[in-house]
Amino acid sequence: MEIKRFLKRLIVLIALLLMISVFTSKVNAMTIVIDPGHGGNDPGALRGDVHEADLNLKIARYLRDYLNDYLDMNVLLTHEDSTMDLPDRADFARNNRADLLISVHVNNSVLPFSNGAEAYVTYRTELPKYNEQMTALGNKILNNISSLGIANGGVRTRIAANDENEDEYKYYDGQNGDYYGIIRRSMKGGHETSLGPNFSDGSGISTILVEHAYMSNDHDYNLINSDDKLKALAKADADAIAEFYSLKKAPSKTDVGGYLFNAKFYADKYEDLRNSYGYNEELLRTHYYVFGIREGRTASPVFDPVYYLNKYNDLRIAFGNDYTALYNHFLSFGIDEGRASSVVFDSGYYLGKYSDLQNAFGNNNYRDGLVHFINFGMKEGRVGSTEFDAGYYLNLYPDLQKAFGNTNYYEALNHFLIFGINEGRSGILK
Ligand SMILES: [Zn+2]
Numbered sequence: 142m143e144i145k146r147f148l149k150r151l152i153v154l155i156a157l158l159l160m161i162s163v164f165t166s167k168v169n170a171m172t173i174v175i176d177p178g179h180g181g182n183d184p185g186a187l188r189g190d191v192h193e194a195d196l197n198l199k200i201a202r203y204l205r206d207y208l209n210d211y212l213d214m215n216v217l218l219t220h221e222d223s224t225m226d227l228p229d230r231a232d233f234a235r236n237n238r239a240d241l242l243i244s245v246h247v248n249n250s251v252l253p254f255s256n257g258a259e260a261y262v263t264y265r266t267e268l269p270k271y272n273e274q275m276t277a278l279g280n281k282i283l284n285n286i287s288s289l290g291i292a293n294g295g296v297r298t299r300i301a302a303n304d305e306n307e308d309e310y311k312y313y314d315g316q317n318g319d320y321y322g323i324i325r326r327s328m329k330g331g332h333e334t335s336l337g338p339n340f341s342d343g344s345g346i347s348t349i350l351v352e353h354a355y356m357s358n359d360h361d362y363n364l365i366n367s368d369d370k371l372k373a374l375a376k377a378d379a380d381a382i383a384e385f386y387s388l389k390k391a392p393s394k395t396d397v398g399g400y401l402f403n404a405k406f407y408a409d410k411y412e413d414l415r416n417s418y419g420y421n422e423e424l425l426r427t428h429y430y431v432f433g434i435r436e437g438r439t440a441s442p443v444f445d446p447v448y449y450l451n452k453y454n455d456l457r458i459a460f461g462n463d464y465t466a467l468y469n470h471f472l473s474f475g476i477d478e479g480r481a482s483s484v485v486f487d488s489g490y491y492l493g494k495y496s497d498l499q500n501a502f503g504n505n506n507y508r509d510g511l512v513h514f515i516n517f518g519m520k521e522g523r524v525g526s527t528e529f530d531a532g533y534y535l536n537l538y539p540d541l542q543k544a545f546g547n548t549n550y551y552e553a554l555n556h557f558l559i560f561g562i563n564e565g566r567s568g569i570l571k
Pocket residue numbers: 178179185186193246247248
C-alpha cells in the first residue's frame with residue numbers, strides 16, 4: 142500500500158513537472174523587440190522638465206501590454222531606463238531572433254510648427270521584409286496615429302551622409318548605410334570592423350523607428366501629455382502590428398474561466414481525471430490547459446471540440462485534429478460568428494429564439510448570448526440548440542425527475558451530456 146501511494150505521488154510529481162515545462166516553452170511564438178528610445182544617462186529631447194526617454198518608455202511598456210494580449214507572443218524591451226548604445230539595442234534584437242524591432246521615439250525640432258508622426262525604415266530592398274513590409278506596417282501605424290489627431294508625416298528612409306566615410310556607415314556592397322544607427326546595425330549584423338555581412342540572405346532584422354509626435358509642437362504635445370494619451374499611441378502601434386501580422390487575440394482569463402472551463406463538469410465527465418485529481422479545481426484546470434485542450438477534451442457544456450469539428454467542414458480543413466488551434470478559433474472567431482459549439486448549445490439558434498435576449502444584447506452579439514446561457518439560460522431551462530430541451534428531457538424520463546426534481550434543468554443538461562447521450566436517451570422531441 143505504501144509503495145502504491147508513493148508511486149501515485151511520483152506520477153503526480155512527474156505530471157506537474159511536465160506541465161511546468163509545457164507552460165514555459167513557447168512554440169511558434171513571434172518575437173517582437175520594443176526599443177524605448179534613449180534612457181539611462183540619455184534623456185533624449187526635452188520640453189521643460191519632460192524627458193523624451195520617459196515618454197518613450199511609457200509607450201513601450203503599454204505597447205508590450207497590448208501585444209501580450211495576443212496568442213504566442215514573445216515581447217521584449219531592449220531596456221527599462223538604462224543607458225544602452227544603439228548597436229547593443231540592435232544586437233539585443235538579433236540575439237533574441239526578433240521578427241520585428243520597433244524603436245519608439247518622440248520627435249523634437251527647433252521649428253515650433255514642425256508636427257506629425259513619422260516612421261523610418263531601411264532603404265534596402267533585398268527582401269520584402271526590409272523596406273517593403275516595414276513601409277506597409279509604418280503606413281498602418283501612422284494611419285492609426287493620425288486618427289488620434291497627430292498628422293501623418295509618412296514613412297521615410299534616410300541614408301547616411303557621403304562624408305561618413307568609415308566602414309561603420311557602409312553596407313556589404315559599399316553603399317552608404319541607413320542614417321539611423323539602430324536600423325543600420327540591425328541590417329548589418331554584429332560586426333563593426335568590416336563592411337559587415339551580406340544581408341541579402343535575410344540576416345538583417347525587420348526594423349521600424351516611429352517618431353510618434355513632436356513634443357516641441359504645442360498641438361502635438363497636447364496629444365501626448367498624459368498617460369492615457371500615451372496609452373492610445375501604444376494601442377495605435379499595437380493594433381497596426383496585430384493587423385499586419387494577423388495576430389490572434391489570446392483568450393482573457395475571464396473568457397476561459399467563464400466559458401470553457403468548468404471543473405466539476407470536467408471531473409464528472411472524465412473518470413481518469415476524477416481518479417487522479419478528485420474535484421481539485423486547480424489541478425483540473427492545469428490539466429485542461431496543458432493536456433485537455435490539446436487532447437480535444439470538453440470542460441464545459443457549451444464547447445465540445447469534437448462536436449464543433451464534426452459540425453464544420455471549414456474547420457476540419459483548416460485544423461484537422463489540431464484541437465489547440467480549434468479551441469483558439471472558437472474563442473477568437475467561432476463565438477462571435479454564432480457557431481454551434483456543442484450538442485446543447487448553438488449561439489446563433491439561442492439568440493434567434495429569444496427576443497428578450499435580442500433586445501438586451503442586439504441581434505448578433507453571440508458572445509453575450511453565450512455568457513447568458515452559461516450564467517442563466519441553462520438554469521432557466523432555455524433551449525440552446527435544436528438537439529436538446531431540458532424541460533422535455535426531464536418530462537420524458539421519470540428516473541431523472543426523481544433524481545433531480547421537475548425543474549432542475551441544469552442537472553438535466555449535465556446528465557444528458559455526461560450520461561444521457563451514451564445511454565441513447567433522447568434530448569428532444571424528434
Ligand atoms: Zn528620440
